[in-house]
Amino acid sequence: MSSRNNIILIGFMGVGKGSVAREVIKNSEYMAIDTDDLIESMENKRVKNIFEEDGESYFRKLELDVALWLESSIKNTLISTGGGFYKQKNLKKIATIILLDSPFEKIIKRIKNHPNAAKKLKKRPLLADLKKAEELYKERRPEYLALADIVIDVTKKSALECSNELLKKVKKYA
Template sequence: MNIVLMGYMGSGKSLIGRDLASKLKLEYLDLDDYIENQEKKSIFKIFEEHGEIYFRKKETFYLKTVLDTFENTIISLGGGTPCFVGNLEAIKEKENAKSLYLHTSLDELTRRLFAERSKRPLISHLNTQEELKDFVRKHLFERSFYYNQADYKISTDQKDANQISEESIAALF
């Protein structure tokens, strides 16, 4: 079985994905890292050189490739992955895949993301916490429809990685 983690950037998908993989003795794959390896350039550089539409097309291609070829893997998606080009449907169609939404509040996301915004192409241009909060609020409004279709939903606020992983395991099994 593959376990697909979704949620907004900063929700902890990579951290929890690695922790779950370790605890469940499964492989771990970060879709953004996989794309960077395949494309031989950073996500930031892909956005910069080709724009978001190009990136989303590549993301869809690599998501389908990963879903078709990997087994017994924890797969962390990019924040926008389930929202574009039938990606959520591709995940839901896979009988060997379960999806898990790591739900994080707007305030917590703003706090986590502000310090690291320079490393994230979608928010690198935002200079104040209020600008970031408005940006995240808009995205959460647009993306919640997709995230909430996950098989399971785990709240991450005021929990450490171990607590979130344990709740995830309890929900999945």
């Protein structure tokens, strides 16, 4: 466990980081924040619009700003991240890193089966082209695995089951 007692959830977009985070905070003493929500608040616009209007490189600079703020300011917090946030160089200084892992096809199936599927797909600009998204998944997954302190396979588990496993593993890791 990092000295700041934070947890960072990493994983591919749509894997369930937000859902698991909501369960963790219901069942623990952690507070929760989401890096994409912070960025949207900073810029007063949606991630999708930042990508469209300002470009991905600008968005990644905003992620860096958030990462630096997290390192200097946040304790006892569960941090949900966007799919590319894991590339920030200071993650190990911020928190224990937990990868929520699942095969690409299962992530897409999970999103498409969600009652709010159209909205979930629309808010993730990098999922517009599923072939490119799968290539991105294949590129990122080994990087996620290399960075993670703890890996949780979310494939056949509810958010509550993932939360319980996460809290148990974090306790052992500390």
